[in-house]
Each structure stands twice: as C-alpha cells, then as structure tokens.
Amino acid sequence: MTHTQKRILMSRVAMTFSTISAVIGIGFLLWILGVLVSNGIDALNTDIFTLEGTPPGYEKGGLKHALIGQLYLVGIAALIGVPLGILAGTFLSEYGQRSKLAEIIRDISDIMMSAPSIVIGAFVYAIVVAPMGHFSGWAGSIALTIIMLPIILRTTDDMLSLVPSTLREAAFALGAPKYKVILQVVYRGAKAGILTGILLGIARVAGETAPLLFTSFNDNFLNTDMMEPMASLTVTMYNYATSPYEDWQKLGWAAAFILSMFILSLNIIGKLFLMKKKGR
Amino acid sequence: MSKIIDTLFANLTKITAFLVLLIVAWIFTVLIDHSMDAIKAFGFDFVLEDKWAPNLEKFGALPAIYGSVVSTFLAMILSVPIAIGVAIFLSEIAHAKLKTPVGVSIELLAAIPSVVYGMWGLFYFVPIIRDIFGGVGISMLSAGIILSIMILPFMAAVTRDSMNTTPDILKESAYALGGTKWDVIKDIIIPYAKAGIIGSFILALGRAIGETMAVTFVMGNVHRISTDLTEPATSIPVTLANEFNEADSELYFSALFELSLLLLVISFTIISVAKFYFLRRKRIGR
Numbered sequence: 001m002t003h004t005q006k007r008i009l010m011s012r013v014a015m016t017f018s019t020i021s022a023v024i025g026i027g028f029l030l031w032i033l034g035v036l037v038s039n040g041i042d043a044l045n046t047d048i049f050t051l052e053g054t055p056p057g058y059e060k061g062g063l064k065h066a067l068i069g070q071l072y073l074v075g076i077a078a079l080i081g082v083p084l085g086i087l088a089g090t091f092l093s094e095y096g097q098r099s100k101l102a103e104i105i106r107d108i109s110d111i112m113m114s115a116p117s118i119v120i121g122a123f124v125y126a127i128v129v130a131p132m133g134h135f136s137g138w139a140g141s142i143a144l145t146i147i148m149l150p151i152i153l154r155t156t157d158d159m160l161s162l163v164p165s166t167l168r169e170a171a172f173a174l175g176a177p178k179y180k181v182i183l184q185v186v187y188r189g190a191k192a193g194i195l196t197g198i199l200l201g202i203a204r205v206a207g208e209t210a211p212l213l214f215t216s217f218n219d220n221f222l223n224t225d226m227m228e229p230m231a232s233l234t235v236t237m238y239n240y241a242t243s244p245y246e247d248w249q250k251l252g253w254a255a256a257f258i259l260s261m262f263i264l265s266l267n268i269i270g271k272l273f274l275m276k277k278k279g280r
Numbered sequence: 281m282s283k284i285i286d287t288l289f290a291n292l293t294k295i296t297a298f299l300v301l302l303i304v305a306w307i308f309t310v311l312i313d314h315s316m317d318a319i320k321a322f323g324f325d326f327v328l329e330d331k332w333a334p335n336l337e338k339f340g341a342l343p344a345i346y347g348s349v350v351s352t353f354l355a356m357i358l359s360v361p362i363a364i365g366v367a368i369f370l371s372e373i374a375h376a377k378l379k380t381p382v383g384v385s386i387e388l389l390a391a392i393p394s395v396v397y398g399m400w401g402l403f404y405f406v407p408i409i410r411d412i413f414g415g416v417g418i419s420m421l422s423a424g425i426i427l428s429i430m431i432l433p434f435m436a437a438v439t440r441d442s443m444n445t446t447p448d449i450l451k452e453s454a455y456a457l458g459g460t461k462w463d464v465i466k467d468i469i470i471p472y473a474k475a476g477i478i479g480s481f482i483l484a485l486g487r488a489i490g491e492t493m494a495v496t497f498v499m500g501n502v503h504r505i506s507t508d509l510t511e512p513a514t515s516i517p518v519t520l521a522n523e524f525n526e527a528d529s530e531l532y533f534s535a536l537f538e539l540s541l542l543l544l545v546i547s548f549t550i551i552s553v554a555k556f557y558f559l560r561r562k563r564i565g566r
Contacts, residue, residue: 011460015373021365022373025436026382028429029389032400036392084296091293102297107555109300114483114551115544116490118517122524122540123307126314146303153300177282179289207393210492210517214524234395234493241399242497249403256396267391271384 040257043250048258053220053231056245063255065222069231070259072137072224073216074206077144081205082198084145085152092153093160094182106157109150120146121211129215137223137230140216144205151204155197156190163189196270203266207259209234233259311541317534326538332503332519334527339535341542343503347420347515348543351499352489354424354509359432360481366432367439368465383440390433398497401426406498413510421509422498423518430494431484438483442476443469479558486550490543492517516543 001009051062088105096102120143128139163186171181187194209232217229218239233255240252318326322339329340370383405426410417446469454464470477500512501522514522516539527533 007460007463011462014462014465015368018365018368019373021362022369025362025366025432026386029386029433031404032392032397032429033389035400035404036396084299087293087296088300091297095290095293096297105297105300108304110555111548111551112300112304114486114490114547116492116517116547118490118492118520119307119311119540119544119547122520122537123310125524126310126537127306149300149303153297177286179286180282182289203391207391207395209393209395210521213521217525234393237395237399238493238496241402252399256399260392260396263391263393264388267388271387 036253036257036260039250039253040260043254044257048251048254052222053236056243056248059247061247061251063233063236063251063258065219066231066233066236066255067258068222068224069137069216069219070206070233072226073140073144073212073230073232074202076137076141076226077148077205078198078202080141081145081148081201082152085149085197085201086156086194088149089153089156090160090182092157094178094186106154109153113150113154116210117143117147117208118210118213121213121215124211124215135215135217135229137216137226137228140212140230140232141226143211143215144208147208147211148201148205151201152197155200156194159190159193159197160186162193192273192276196273199266199270199273203263203270206266207234207263209238213238307544308541311537311544315534315538315541317531318538319534321531321534326535327542330503330505334523334529334532337529337531339531341516341535341539343505344514344516344519344539345542346505347423347499347513347518348489348546350509351420351423351427351495351513351515352485354421355427355431355488356481356485358425358428359435359484362428363432363435363439363481364477366436367443370436370440371443372461372465372469383437386433387437390437393493394430394491395493397426397430397494401494402497409510415510416500416512418498418500418512419510420499420506420513423495423513423515424509426494426498427488427491430491431488434487435480435484438480439473439477442473442480445476446472475558479554482550482554482558486547486554489550490517490547492521496521516540 047060048062048064049067050064051060052065053063054061092102092106096105124139124143124146128142129135132139167185167189168181171185176184212232212235216232216235218235219229219231223230237252237255237259240248240255243249318339322329326339327341327345329338330342331338331340332343366386370379370386374382401422406417406422409419409422409425413419413421450468450472451464454468459467495515496518499514499518501514501518502512503514503519504511506513520536520539520543524536527536
C-alpha cells in the first residue's frame with residue numbers, strides 16, 4: 001500500500017469513527033427525549049393542572065401545587081435577580097469598561113456561573129433556613145436569585161458592549177447626561193439581547209433542583225405563603241420518581257415533561273430573538 | 281438635578297456590581313464558619329479517613345471524594361471521544377441540511393434539566409446495567425455513564441464552536457496541498473482550536489464534579505470505597521443531597537458544610553484553570 005493510499009484509508013477510518021460516535025451520542029439523546037415525551041404525554045391530563053398532591057394509592061392526583069409553587073419561586077427570583085443583574089452588567093459595560101475592577105468582577109461572576117448549585121443551597125440554608133428555623137419559599141427564591149445573577153450580568157455586559165459607541169456619542173453631543181444616555185439610548189439598542197439573556201437566565205434556574213432541596217423543601221399541597229415550605233416541579237419530580245408508587249412516578253414524568261417543554265420553549269424563543277437581531 | 285441623578289445611577293450600578301463580589305466572599309465565609317466544628321474535630325484526617333458513620337459521630341470524606349473523582353473521570357473518558365466525534369461530524373462531515381437541525385437539537389438538549397437525565401437513568405438505564413453486570417444496577421458505573429450523557433451536549437456544542445473558528449483559508453490551503461479530511465482535521469483544525477477545546481472540556485469537568493441531580497438517583501449514597509464499579513457508591517454532591525435534611529447533630533451539619541466547602545474549592549479551582557489558561561474571554565464589541 002502506498003503512502004497516499006494509507007492516508008486515504010486512515011481518513012476513511014477516522015470519518016467512520018466520527019460518524020459512529022455522532023450516531024451513538026445523538027442516539028442516546030434522542031432516546032432520552034423520546035422517553036420524556038412518551039411518558040410525559042402518557043401521564044398528561046387535565047387533573048394535573050387542577051388537583052393537588054394526594055397520598056399514594058389515590059388514583060386522582062395533580063401537580064397544581066408544584067406548578068404554582070414553581071411560578072412563585074422562579075418568578076420572585078427573576079423579580080430580584082433581573083434588575084440586579086442588569087444594573088451590575090451596566091456598571092461593567094458603561095462605567096467599569098476595561099478597568100481592573102471590572103475585569104475582576106467579570107472573572108468572579110463567570111466562575112460563579114459554573115459553581116455547583118448544591119453549594120448555593122447549603123449557603124442559603126446557613127443564612128436563611130437555619131436562623132428562621134424552618135424551610136421557606138423565600139430561601140428557595142434567594143438561592144435561585146444567586147444562581148441567576150451572574151447569567152444576567154454577563155449577557156447584559158456583552159449586549160451593551162455591542163451597542164456602537166457612535167450612538168452614545170451622538171446622545172452626549174445633544175447634551176444628555178450619562179444616565180439618560182444609558183436608559184434611553186444604550187438600553188434601547190440592546191433590548192433584544194437583554195431580553196434573550198433574561199429568558200435564558202429564567203430557563204436555567206427553572207430546571208434547578210439541588211439548591212431547592214434544603215431551602216424551599218417541598219409541600220404536597222398548594223401553598224402561596226413564601227414564609228412556608230413550598231413545592232416546586234423539580235423537587236416534586238425527584239420525590240415522586242424515587243417513590244415506590246406507580247401513580248406518583250407517573251406524576252413525576254408529567255412534571256418532567258411540562259418543565260422541559262417550558263425550558264425548551266424559552267430557549268427557542270431566546271434563539272429566535274438573537275437570530276432576528278443578527279438578521280437585521 | 282440631573283447631575284445628582286447621574287451620580288446616584290452611577291453609584292447604584294456600582295453597588296450592584298460589588299454585590300456579586302460580596303456574595304462570593306459571603307459564601308466562602310459562611311461555609312468556612314460552619315465547617316469550623318468539623319475542621320477542629322477531624323483536622324486533615326477529614327479527607328483521609330474512609331469511615332463515615334453519623335451515629336458514631338465519625339466523619340471521613342474519603343469515600344465521597346473518591347466517588348466524585350471516579351464518577352467524573354468515568355464520565356470524561358466516555359464523553360470526550362464521543363463529543364469530539366459529534367463535533368467533527370457536525371463541522372466537517374454532515375451535509376448542510378443536517379448541520380443546523382442536529383446542531384440546534386444538541387444545543388437544546390444541553391438545556392434539559394439534569395434531574396430529567398437522572399430520572400431517565402433510574403428508570404431506563406439502571407435496569408440495563410443490572411442485567412448486564414448483575415448487582416443492583418445502582419452503582420458508580422451507572423452514575424459515570426449518565427453523567428457522561430448529561431455533559432455530552434454541552435461538550436459537543438462548544439467543541440464544534442471552537443472547530444468552526446478555524447479560518448476557511450487555512451483548511452482550503454491544506455486541501456490544496458492534497459490533505460485528506462483527516463489530515464486537515466488533525467493537522468489544521470485541532471491544533472488551531474486546541475486551547476478552546478481543552479478549556480471547554482475542563483469547564484465540563486468542573487460542571488460534572490458539582491452535578492447533583494443526574495447522579496443522586498443512581499449512585500446509592502453508600503460510603504464505601506470499592507474498586508468494583510458495579511457497587512453502589514457516593515460522591516460529595518450525592519452525600520449533600522441525601523443527608524442534609526437528615527443531619528441531627530451540630531457535628532454532622534458541620535461535616536456536611538465542610539464537604540460543601542471542599543466541593544466549592546475544587547470546582548472553583550477547576551473552572552479557574554479552564555478560564556484563565558485556556559479560555560481567556562475575547563471581548564466582543566467595544
């Protein structure tokens with residue numbers, strides 16, 4: 001075999017290997033998606049949205065308590081985390097820029113973004129749950145806020161820095177003070193990008209389970225008092241899936257399906273926003 | 281008037297930015313503070329002792345550390361070649377019509393919550409492992425494999441992105457010299473994208489070691505060091521998830537906080553290495 005033939009053969013082997021591994025990888029992922037969709041649709045019915053948790057053995061049970069609890073936990077985390085993240089990102093992009101301080105905050109925040117979320121749960125347990133003496137919805141929301149903050153900060157920083165300097169200079173030339181330039185010109189220019197960041201940030205924390213295990217804990221019934229333990233889809237899913245009762249496991253799949261579809265939609269909407277922005 | 285608002289706004293943004301630093305410092309202080317009892321009681325033995333017996337007030341973290349290291353290592357050796365294969369497939373082999381849909385689905389799969397991967401593992405994958413290797417199926421091996429599947433979409437997507445940054449002109453020059461596809465990949469694309477690829481793998485490693493929900497379902501939380509991968513085991517996050525709500529003594533809590541601290545330090549170190557050595561962030565825009 002000549003050298004060239006060897007190289008061509010080698011290339012074929014490598015390409016075949018790549019294709020096979022792609023098929024294996026994508027196959028596994030499709031398998032998971034298939035299991036999720038078939039079990040989820042199987043378990044879906046209107047009771048899920050109208051009934052609360054029941055003791056095992058009762059045929060009729062729902063996820064109303066977990067759905068509403070999840071909305072509270074994530075909604076309040078977003079109400080706190082989004083403004084804080086946007087303001088902090090504004091500082092980095094508009095005031096700090098390339099300064100040493102801004103770079104340090106960027107680095108630390110980036111590292112925080114990948115920090116284990118269960119550790120955040122332990123931290124919130126120590127500062128909120130232990131002093132209060134019991135689990136609470138607030139503790140869960142605070143944990144989610146801490147996870148969301150670096151994500152919003154980073155996208156805001158990135159998106160604001162994409163707004164051309166000439167726009168700012170034009171506004172300054174008209175005599176606008178800096179805060180007005182930021183609020184009325186820079187924010188407007190980066191609107192789509194910031195919105196995407198918010199959607200992705202919400203999508204990310206909506207799937208978090210570990211930091212809620214010992215902060216908001218769980219509740220098998222509807223509770224809207226943030227001072228009390230609160231159900232979430234994720235923790236409910238964990239508890240139901242690890243239970244030996246089949247009807248609970250079924251509810252667990254329904255929760256997994258609803259939550260995954262919600263998170264996937266947010267991601268798709270976010271990607272479409274970004275694509276529209278690039279298209280212009 | 282507008283001057284005052286201007287200063288106020290500037291300071292408001294500055295304070296919120298400092299909040300991020302404050303929270304990180306606060307997390308470390310609180311974890312260290314709460315670990316003190318355990319640190320005083322066990323000292324350095326905490327990480328060397330292999331006995332974890334809450335009823336005897338004896339806490340050694342070695343089995344959990346061992347489990348974290350082994351399961352993450354397993355996950356990495358399984359997912360690295362597959363991720364590279366998927367990335368090569370997406371950037372060099374697949375037809376343009378296939379590239380976008382498959383690429384986007386992989387990115388979307390990276391967004392599926394890890395608790396779903398764990399649930400799938402418990403109901404569908406553990407029985408297979410049980411049938412093939414015997415035992416209960418709940419094991420280090422299951423945890424490693426499920427972890428590898430969970431980090432695969434992220435790794436494949438970032439590897440593909442790094443590979444795609446190779447300028448076409450470099451690839452075309454190599455093809456013009458008679459290079460085969462594999463020559464171009466191994467001699468042009470991989471060297472060009474090396475730093476990005478390694479950095480992303482280390483980042484994935486950092487995430488995998490702190491991942492809780494994908495493995496909690498299938499690991500078993502058994503504090504025993506075994507070289508048999510089909511035996512149940514535990515890891516730092518698994519121990520935390522299973523025992524935090526059961527801890528009934530000051531020392532038990534303190535030991536769990538020390539585990540959290542350990543996990544945070546490990547993942548901070550790994551992520552920093554990825555960020556500072558390999559992925560110096562290129563600033564977009566201004």
